[in-house]
Structure formats: C-alpha cells, structure tokens
Amino acid sequence: MSKAVTIILQIIGLYLIYLLGTAIQHTFNLFIPGSVIGLILLFLLLSLKLVSERWITEGAGFMITHLPFFFIPATVGVMGYAYVFKGKGILLIFIGLLSTGLVMGISGSVAQRLAGRREKAHE
Amino acid sequence: MNDVLIAVMMIVLTIITYKGATLVYQRFRRMYTAPIILSTVAIIIFLLVCHFSYETYMVGGKWIDHLLGPAVVALAYPLYQYRDILKKMVLPVLTGTFVGAVVGISSGLLLSKWTGFSELIIYSIVPKSVTTPVAMSIAESSGGVMSLAAVFVMIAGIGGVLIHPAVMRVARLQGQIGRGVGMGSASHAIGTATAMERDHLEGSVSTIAMVLSAVIVSILAPGLTLLLL
Structure with missing residues (x-):
C-alpha cells in the first residue's frame, strides 16, 4: 500500500474516533468538546492495547506535523x-x-x- | 462562480499559503513568521484585497476545518509515546495548569474591568485561554457573547505564539515541562501546535495542559467571576 493511501485510511480512522467523541459529548451533555473526548479515548485505546500504535503512526504523524494548517480556517475568522x-x-x-x-x-x-x-x- | 470551484480555489489557496509560510519560517525562524501567523495574515490580506468574504472563504475552508477534530484526536499519539515521562510529571503539570487557569481568569477579568469595559465583553474575555468550543460555552453560560469569546481565544492563541519567545526568556522557561505547560495553559491548541513543531515532549506536555485547562477553567470560571466582578 502506498504511503498516501495509508495516511488517508488512518486519518479516516482518527475521524471515526472524533465522531465517537462527539457522540459521547452529545449523549452525556458534556461541556468537553468531542475532539478532546476523542483524544482521551484514543489514548485509552492505545494504553489498553486495543489499538496498535502501528495503525495510526503515519496518519497521526502527518496530522501532527501539519497541525497549524488545520487551524487556519478558524484563525482567518478573526x-x-x-x-x-x-x-x-x-x-x-x-x-x-x-x-x-x-x-x-x-x-x-x-x-x-x-x-x-x-x-x-x-x- | 459555482461552489465547487470556489471550494477548490480556497483549499488550494490555503495549502499554497501554508506551504509558503512553512518555507519562510524555516528560512527566518522568527516567531512572527510562524506558519500559523503568516498564513492567517496572508490569507486575510488576500481575501480583503480580492473582496472575498469570510463566508466565501469557508466554502472551501470548512473542509479543512472538518479535519481539525481528527487532528486534535491525533495528539493522543505523542502523548502515548511519552506516557512514561509524563506520568512522573503529573504533579508539576497539574499544579502549573491550575495556577495558570486562576491567573488567566482573574487577569483577563480585572484588566478589562479596570479599563471600564461592559460585562458583556468581560464575560467573553474570561475563558480566552481554553480551546474554542469550551470557551464559547463558558462565555454563553455566564452571559457573554459566543463569537466574541472565540475572537479572544484567537488572540490568546495567535498572540501567545507571537509573544512566547519573549515570555519564556523573561520567565526563564528552559525545560520541556515548563514550556509545555506555559504554551498549553495560555494558548490552548494553537500553542500546542507550535510547541509540537519544536519538540514532541514539549508538545505532549502542552496537550495535557490544554486538556486540563479546559476542565479547570470551566469549573473555576463561574465562581471566580462572581467573586471578582
């Protein structure tokens, strides 16, 4: 599998965890945003070895390297x-x-x- | 122009600007050339010059914005990689972040009160050091304006990136723990993104501080506001 495909598939995986986090937020009416719940969730999944590090390395690595990029639409909002x-x-x-x-x-x-x-x- | 064309144009604009800003940053390494600052300023200038509204930009921008959620989720990965070091640092990180939350709420509130701003504005400035959705809901429940709260969150984020070299020099923050806590508690995810560019341990500490800060500020804000106003 090419690296780009791996990255895209893994980002889709991260997106699903984000959606799950958002669902949890809405179900329990929490003030913590879905993305942060997803972050905590992924950390727990990794710690409990339910998700292997290898499944997210490329996707998470890519997003973290380019993290500021994803904030641009929000910051342009000022x-x-x-x-x-x-x-x-x-x-x-x-x-x-x-x-x-x-x-x-x-x-x-x-x-x-x-x-x-x-x-x-x-x- | 149809929406698909505008969307593609705005996304390409953002990617090219970000790429360009990254190259400039690698060349000059000054904080006002940080990719987040340079890209934001360049895109705003472009939009103003071409008479495009923010709404038009967001026809494409919203697709990038959609990825912000999974990008925040991805922060769990370095956090996991550094879990052993971080476990030993729970007390310093928690205490630093707690103190930061108190300082952030009270200084924002008192400074804007002393300069005579309306309660509407004061309530909107109080939660500025936490991530946007949390800040907006804190502002809303206390009687502030949500969109205004989001603007102050951006000032804390972009401003924090801009002033952090000076602040860290004055406060003599040298290690990854102190720097990470400072970035995460003052400038939430935007600060964390910048910390992550420099060092993944510092970025992970900043991630924890950002998450803790969101929780602590939401709990402290109502009481502290009542006390100080």
Missing part, C-alpha cells in the same frame, strides 16, 4: 471582528496579550520549579 477593536477596543488586544503572557510565564514557572530535578534527569 477578520470579521475588526470592528470590536476600533477606538478604545484596541485596549482589548493588549489586555488579551498581557493576560496570555502572565498565564504562560507563571504557569510555566510553577511547573518548571516543581519539575526541577526530575526533569534534568531526562535531558
């Missing part, structure tokens, strides 16, 4: 909201950036400090 940031609204961009920077710096520092020596052992 173009419709320029009006929010007119005038005083421009402040909201700075607030968003400042808050994001604080989250990143502080959460990362806490984790890094706690990980401390344990991590160094792996590097």
Whole structure:
C-alpha cells in the first residue's frame, strides 16, 4: 500500500474516533468538546492495547506535523471582528496579550520549579 | 462562480499559503513568521484585497476545518509515546495548569474591568485561554457573547505564539515541562501546535495542559467571576 493511501485510511480512522467523541459529548451533555473526548479515548485505546500504535503512526504523524494548517480556517475568522477593536477596543488586544503572557510565564514557572530535578534527569 | 470551484480555489489557496509560510519560517525562524501567523495574515490580506468574504472563504475552508477534530484526536499519539515521562510529571503539570487557569481568569477579568469595559465583553474575555468550543460555552453560560469569546481565544492563541519567545526568556522557561505547560495553559491548541513543531515532549506536555485547562477553567470560571466582578 502506498504511503498516501495509508495516511488517508488512518486519518479516516482518527475521524471515526472524533465522531465517537462527539457522540459521547452529545449523549452525556458534556461541556468537553468531542475532539478532546476523542483524544482521551484514543489514548485509552492505545494504553489498553486495543489499538496498535502501528495503525495510526503515519496518519497521526502527518496530522501532527501539519497541525497549524488545520487551524487556519478558524484563525482567518478573526477578520470579521475588526470592528470590536476600533477606538478604545484596541485596549482589548493588549489586555488579551498581557493576560496570555502572565498565564504562560507563571504557569510555566510553577511547573518548571516543581519539575526541577526530575526533569534534568531526562535531558 | 459555482461552489465547487470556489471550494477548490480556497483549499488550494490555503495549502499554497501554508506551504509558503512553512518555507519562510524555516528560512527566518522568527516567531512572527510562524506558519500559523503568516498564513492567517496572508490569507486575510488576500481575501480583503480580492473582496472575498469570510463566508466565501469557508466554502472551501470548512473542509479543512472538518479535519481539525481528527487532528486534535491525533495528539493522543505523542502523548502515548511519552506516557512514561509524563506520568512522573503529573504533579508539576497539574499544579502549573491550575495556577495558570486562576491567573488567566482573574487577569483577563480585572484588566478589562479596570479599563471600564461592559460585562458583556468581560464575560467573553474570561475563558480566552481554553480551546474554542469550551470557551464559547463558558462565555454563553455566564452571559457573554459566543463569537466574541472565540475572537479572544484567537488572540490568546495567535498572540501567545507571537509573544512566547519573549515570555519564556523573561520567565526563564528552559525545560520541556515548563514550556509545555506555559504554551498549553495560555494558548490552548494553537500553542500546542507550535510547541509540537519544536519538540514532541514539549508538545505532549502542552496537550495535557490544554486538556486540563479546559476542565479547570470551566469549573473555576463561574465562581471566580462572581467573586471578582
């Protein structure tokens, strides 16, 4: 089987797990999105050896290598909201950036400090 | 033009732009040239110049958007590969993400409150550090605007990718655990995609932080909002 066919078939497999995740979300009325439920589901299936790593290596590898690509339609969506940031609204961009920077710096520092020596052992 | 032609055109546009952005990024390695940022900006400019609406773009874009679900599912694979290292890091990752969730909710809320924005906007900015569908439902249930919440999620995502080299330098985040937690808790899946480009362990940590953050923020947001507003 050619590599492209393998990748496509495996992505279809990932898609089915995503659909299953979405079905679970709707059945139990969960606030966690179907894709994230699918992620947890696939992790469990791999851990329980119900799904072999070999069945998803190429497809998952391909999607992860090109992950930013799949976000482009969503990020292009900001173009419709320029009006929010007119005038005083421009402040909201700075607030968003400042808050994001604080989250990143502080959460990362806490984790890094706690990980401390344990991590160094792996590097 | 018929829809099939537009769809093919928009998909080809996205693929070519992404490919081009990847090449530029490999050449310059600056964060403002990250493929996600460069592609987004280039496509928006193209659409504006050619007078295409976002709806027209999405005739093709929705097919790529459909694949975002399975792409997020695929994150389970590196997570599984690094499970042994990650198991030992449960406490640092969980604590870091929890602190990040509290910082994210309260700083977004307080900063927009102090600058005098309406509650409608404040409620929409509160859940910005989690993945779009979760953020939208948090905003909705507290009285914010869903589409506005999605825009703030994009600011946290794209903005986080843009500022992360500076933030990590200032906060001295050197290891994959600290960097991964920072990316995942601040910039959800968009940050995770960027972390994954650099290092699969960092990306896996970011994946966990992103998932945990979605859960923690949805639980904390209502109470913290009530307390601080």
